[in-house]
Amino acid sequence: MREKIVPISTPAKGAVGKTGFWRTFKPIIDREKCIKCLLCWLYCPEGAILRTDDDITIDYDYCKGCGICANECPRKAIEIVLER
Amino acid sequence: MERVAVLSGNHAVAHAVKLCRPHVIAAYPITPQTQIVEKLAEFVERGELKAKYIRVESEHSAMAAIIGASAAGARVFTATSSQGLLYMHEAIWSAAGARLPIVMAVVTRAIFPPWNIWTDHSDILAQRDTGWIIAMAESNQEVFDMIIQAYRIAEDERVLLPVMIGLDAFSLSHTAAPVSLLDQDKVDKFLPPRRAFSFLLDIENPITMGNVAFPDHYMEFRYLIQKAMERAKQVIREVEEEFYEISSRKYGGLVEEYRCNDADVILVLMGAWSGDAKECADKLREEGLRVGVLRIRFIRPLPIEEIKRVSLGRKAVIVVDRDISFGGTGILFTEVSSILQQNSVTVRGFIAGLGGRDVTAKDFAQMVKQVYTDLEVGERRSRVEWYGVKEVI
Amino acid sequence: MTITIKSLSREEYLLPGNASCPGCPASLGLRLLGKALGKNMILVVPASCTSIIQGPYPKTSIKLPLINVIFASSAATASGIAAALEILGKKGVHVVCWSGDGGTVDIGLQALSGAAERGDNILYICYDNEAYMNTGIQRSGSTPYGAWTTTTVLGKRRHKKNLPMMMVVHDVPYVATASIGYPLDFIEKIRKAARYKGFKYIHLLAPCPVGWRFPPSKTIEIGRLAVLTGMWPLYEVERGKFRLTGVSRSLLDKSKRSPIVEYIKIQGRFSHISEEEIRILEEYVDKLWEDIRKIIS
Secondary structure (H helix, E strand, O other): OOOOOOOEEEEOOOOOOOHHHHOOEEEEEOOOOOOOOOHHHHHOOOOOEEEEOOEEEEOOOOOOOOOHHHHHOOOOOEEEEEOO | OOOEEEEOHHHHHHHHHHHOOOOEEEEOOOOOOHHHHHHHHHHHHOOOOOOEEEEOOOHHHHHHHHHHHHHOOOOEEEEEOHHHHHHOHHHHHHHHHOOOOOEEEEEEOOOOOOOOOOOOOHHHHOOOOOOOEEEEOOOHHHHHHHHHHHHHHHHOOOOOOOEEEEEEOOOOOOOOEEEEOOOHHHHHHHOOOOOOOOOOOEOOEOOEEOOOOOHHHHHHHHHHHHHHHHHHHHHHHHHHHHHHHHHOOOOOOOEEEEOOOOOOEEEEEOOOOHHHHHHHHHHHHHOOOOEEEEEEOEEEOOOHHHHHHHHOOOOEEEEEEOOOOOOOOOHHHHHHHHHHOOOOOEEEEEEOOHHHOOOOHHHHHHHHHHHHHHHHOOOOOOEEEEOOOOOOO | OOOOOOOOOOOOOEOOOOOOOOOOHHHHHHHHHHHHHOOOEEEEEEOOHHHHHOOOOOEEOEOOOEEEEOHHHHHHHHHHHHHHHHHOOOOOOEEEEEEEHHHHHHOOHHHHHHHHHHOOOOEEEEEEOOOEOOOOOEOOOOOOOOOOEOOEOOOOOOOOOOHHHHHHOOOOOEEEEEEOOOHHHHHHHHHHHHHOOOOEEEEEEOOOHHHHOOOHHHHHHHHHHHHHOOOOOOEEEEOOEEEEOHHHHHOOOHHHOOOOHHHHOOOHHHOOOOHHHHHHHHHHHHHHHHHHHHHHO
């Protein structure tokens, strides 16, 4: 099949794949401690923390495990564990 | 009824550009291009041309600005020369790679050092690998006509490549000659507003232009530019035919053939001095030497078929270069030789007129006669020599 | 008006699964830019880390119209886009340059200065990671004194070029500094800048874990420390009127500033630094604030 090539690219999630595979450390939210302040959502360089209504979840498909969320959490509600 | 005006080549460019209704012009002054950008600035300031004029701080930015404007859907124009063209060189590649239908006038001028503001084709020929369609005019009228056609060629969906139109410093740029102008409505009909196509910067269609292409894609981008360049040959011919309808003027497509039909020897060259070469052909014919002139109008796309067709069966082809690829030969000579290498045609090259040194019909006649003399004694080897260069060490 | 986190849109313009390094301040900056202006912008990106972050053809991680351009040309390209939008009657679209420090303070400076002097209607944001990070951590005009890079292995011998102040003297309607450590301040400044017609400049300090040699979890923390130690004053200059912003407002008083070693000691790029060099950096910071005091009074 002939591939049509135009000199533009179109937006897509996972342009370089599921970057969750890069992860060495994994952030885990402690639901008891979380006060839903959304700071982790604000600081996440990836947009890998999903904000649903006023709750948050981590999109492990894309989280690269930088640990900013854990470092910045004012309640220490995010634990960093070794990815297995 | 169309007006005939006496215009310098530079003003012929400016008038042609105005008729094409560009949206954005960005330019930086350089001798001998200045009157183009001054005149256009005047048109804009007087409200005769509704365009944004960006008075950029360099040629690199001139090209960058019109790349941006063209990517956002505008019809654009710039003009430069010599050092300015070289300074722009990086951005020139960008324009073609992004497939933007930009039009630029290049007043061909020698390259520093030493400073020299006179004509020389080394600047424009140094752009020949960039993916731009590159043409050279012979007269102010042709410059005017070529600019208008350039937008049609560039914006044709079969092409989508930028076009640069060369005109020689001073011999065209600053020399006044009669130019038949065209009415705006005729040009409007010939050149409708630029059509939007799929790859424009538009907030309703967020696309990325020019991000990384890995080796498994990059090559295809380059291949497609080459294919577009090949299609441009036909588009150039078609556009000229259509232009003929509104102007009654045509020049012959990618090349102009002058008295070539029965010629034994063909002079191949481009630019303003082609007029002197034609005069030489006329004079030598009076002496019984059948000489023709093949004027290269478009060096990119290279008129391979035309050069082959006109050259085959001649006693000799003489290529006169107003440029030099140091350590190689004349650039036109290289191009023509590459086409004729398998056809046992004698190709003789002359490097002449660098930095605006005067070359007249008499000089061309001397080159031709020298070749005839060599042919008479059986000397058929192809070679390149410098014409009229002083003995120096 | 103070911006709250909750008020920010959930829409993302930098999509996940992009090629940024973990903890990248440039990718966070891009995210925040999207939160600040939404979809109504065209991005111009010169050669920089962001060229890579987008990912390769035929995909892109940035959901905005974007043109990648040659290194020295971002401001000029943006000028051309802005001119085209104006004459084509496309209103309400911001043209934003997103350039690194190399593309701004070094190779892109001429085009930047030209666009600023002409007053072209663009917002220029420099994300400053203080070296040529995309090519592998070479010194730039924005690298601070004493910092290790691969081309200043014994530490840079000159101070950082003060680009925001250089833009101030261009007499443009809006110039601001920001730090990735204070995202809401950055967003507020982008929105403020976007309200002005003409040339706007924001210089975002963007601590780079890879190039500055710190763990990727510390990007925000170091962005904050840069401000708290006075190394990176937050301010804005609106129509020539200078104003310190955020925590920097209280830092004219030297005693309120944290010692700069707190900023330096957690960065591997300063690991070799001597007492004497720290003193030189301290003097630099003192002078920075002395200059600010002169501007204010």
